[in-house]
Amino acid sequence: MTDTxxxxxxxxxxxxxxLIKQRRSVHGGIIGLQLDRHAPGEAWSSLPYHPxxxxxxxxxxxxxxxxxxxxxxxxxxxxxxxxxxxxxxATLDLRIDYLRPATPGQAIRAHxxxxxxxxxxxxxxxxxxQDSESDPIASATALFMIGANRTDMLRQEPxxxxxxxxxxxxxxxxxxxxxxxxxxxxxxxxxxxxxxAVMPYDPKQIGNPILxxxxxxxxxxxxxxxxxxxxxxxxxxxxxxxxxGLTVNYLRSGRPVDTSAKVSIVKQxxxxxxxxxxxxxxxxxxxxxxxxxHFKLRP
Numbered sequence: 214m215t216d217t218x219x220x221x222x223x224x225x226x227x228x229x230x231x232l233i234k235q236r237r238s239v240h241g242g243i244i245g246l247q248l249d250r251h252a253p254g255e256a257w258s259s260l261p262y263h264p265x266x267x268x269x270x271x272x273x274x275x276x277x278x279x280x281x282x283x284x285x286x287x288x289x290x291x292x293x294x295x296x297x298x299x300x301x302x303a304t305l306d307l308r309i310d311y312l313r314p315a316t317p318g319q320a321i322r323a324h325x326x327x328x329x330x331x332x333x334x335x336x337x338x339x340x341x342x343q344d345s346e347s348d349p350i351a352s353a354t355a356l357f358m359i360g361a362n363r364t365d366m367l368r369q370e371p372x373x374x375x376x377x378x379x380x381x382x383x384x385x386x387x388x389x390x391x392x393x394x395x396x397x398x399x400x401x402x403x404x405x406x407x408x409x410a411v412m413p414y415d416p417k418q419i420g421n422p423i424l425x426x427x428x429x430x431x432x433x434x435x436x437x438x439x440x441x442x443x444x445x446x447x448x449x450x451x452x453x454x455x456x457x458g459l460t461v462n463y464l465r466s467g468r469p470v471d472t473s474a475k476v477s478i479v480k481q482x483x484x485x486x487x488x489x490x491x492x493x494x495x496x497x498x499x500x501x502x503x504x505x506x507h508f509k510l511r512p
Contacts, residue, residue, distance in 0.1 A: 224299055224367075226253055232299070232367040233290055239371070239419035240428040241286045243378045244279075254295035254327040258287045261320050265381040265395045269453060273317030276396035277456045278434020280341050281309055283323050284353040285430035286420075288337040291325035292357045295335060299368055302335070303361035303421075303463065304429040309353045310458040319343045321350070333359050362466075364423035371422030373469075379417050390442055393453070397438045400431060405473075408446065410439035412472045419469065427467030427501075432492055436461060436504040439474035440490045444508055447478060452511045454486060459506025467501045470494050484510055 224232070230251045237246065244266070250257040260266075260283050268276030285307055292302050315321055324346055325339035335357040340349040383395035390404050391397045402412045412418070412435045420428030437456060445453045472492050479487040486508045491500040 224297075226251065226294060229294060229299065229367065233293060236367050236371075238286055238366075238428055239373055239375070239422050240282065240417060240431055241420075243375070243417050244282070244381065246283060246286060248290055251290075251294055254291055256287050256290035256294055256325045258283065258290065258323045258325075259320055262318055263381050265383050265399045267317070267395050268397070270393045270395065271452075272314070275315040275317070275321065276394060276434065277309075277311060277437050278400075278430070279396055280311070280315070280321065280351050281307070281433040281437065281461075282428060282430030283321060284309060284325070284339050284341055284351065285355070285428070285433065287323040287325040288327070288339050288353065288355045289357065291327040291337055291339070292330075292335040292359075293367070295327035295330050296359065299365050300360050301362045301364045301366070302357045302359055303466070305334075305356040305358050306460060306462045307353060307355045307429065307433060308458070308460045309351055311351050311456050313350055315350045316343055322346075330359070335359055362424065364421060366421060366423055369423050371425075373416050373419045373422040373425045375416070390446075394438070396434070400434060402435060402438055404442065410435070410442055410474045414469050414471050416469070424466060425469050427469070427472070429461075429463055432463070432467050432472070432502050433459075433461045433504070435472060436474065436490045436492055436502060439492075440476050440488045440504070440506070441508070443476035443490075444478060444486050444488060448481065448486070448510065450510060454508035455511055457485070457507040457509050459504055461502055461504045463502050465499070465501050467492075468494060472501070473497075479505070486510060
C-alpha cells in the first residue's frame with residue numbers, strides 16, 4: 214500500500230481550462246480573478262481594478278498582497294495546465310520582486326509559465342503587468358508540489374462555497390493602524406493588544422475549498438502586512454515602507470482558523486530594512502509559513 218494518490222485520467226487542455234474557470238479558489242473567485250487565455254503549461258489571467266485592492270489610500274497604489282494572490286494563483290493555473298491529469302498541487306515557495314507600483318484605476322494582468330515538471334515538483338515563472346508584459350510591475354518564481362494531498366479542486370465538490378459572493382467592502386478602521394489599507398481590512402486583518410497582526414478566519418480567505426485551506430496568496434498578503442505594521446511602528450516614519458521583494462516559504466497547510474504573526478527586523482539601514490516574519494495558528498513554534506524580504510524606507 215502507498216499513501217501517494219493515483220492521478221486521475223488525463224484531461225484535454227480545453228476541458229481542463231474550462232474546469233479551472235469553474236473551480237478556481239474561493240478567494241480568487243471573490244476578487245474577480247479570471248483565466249483569459251491558456252496554452253499547455255501557460256496561463257494568462259486578469260484582475261479588474263477595485264478600490265478595495267488599494268494598499269495605501271494616500272497614493273492609491275495596489276496592495277502588494279493583491280499582486281501576490283494573483284501571481285500565486287496564476288502560477289497554480291499554469292501548473293495544472295502543464296499536467297496531463299488533474300492532481301492536487303500546493304505552493305512550496307513563492308519569490309516576488311516588486312518592480313514598480315501599479316497604476317491606480319487599471320486592471321492587472323499576469324502571465325505564468327510552468328517551464329519544468331518532475332514527478333513531484335513544478336517550476337514556474339510569472340510576471341504581473343498592466344499595459345504591456347514587456348513593462349512588468351512584478352515578477353515571480355515559484356515551486357509547487359504535485360500530489361500534495363488527496364484533494365482535487367477540478368473534480369471534487371467544494372466544502373466552502375458562496376451562493377452569493379460577499380461584497381468587496383473593507384470595514385472602517387478610522388484612525389487605526391490599517392486605516393489607509395482597504396485590502397488588509399477586507400481580509401479582516403487587525404492589530405491585537407500586543408500590537409501584533411492577527412487575521413481572524415473568514416471563508417473568503419480560502420484557496421483550496423476541498424480541504425479547506427487558506428489561499429497561499431492571502432497568507433503572503435498577511436505576512437507582508439504584518440511586516441509593514443511592525444517596521445512602520447518600530448522605525449516611526451510618517452509613511453509606511455515600500456515592499457521591494459519577498460520570499461514566502463509554505464511550511465504546512467493553513468487551516469480554517471485564526472492566524473497570527475511574529476516579525477523580526479533583521480537589519481535596518483538608512484534606505485532599506487531587512488525583515489523576517491512567521492505566520493502561525495495554534496502554536497507559535499509550528500509556523501504555517503515564513504517570509505523574508507526587504508522594504509524601502511520612504512521619506
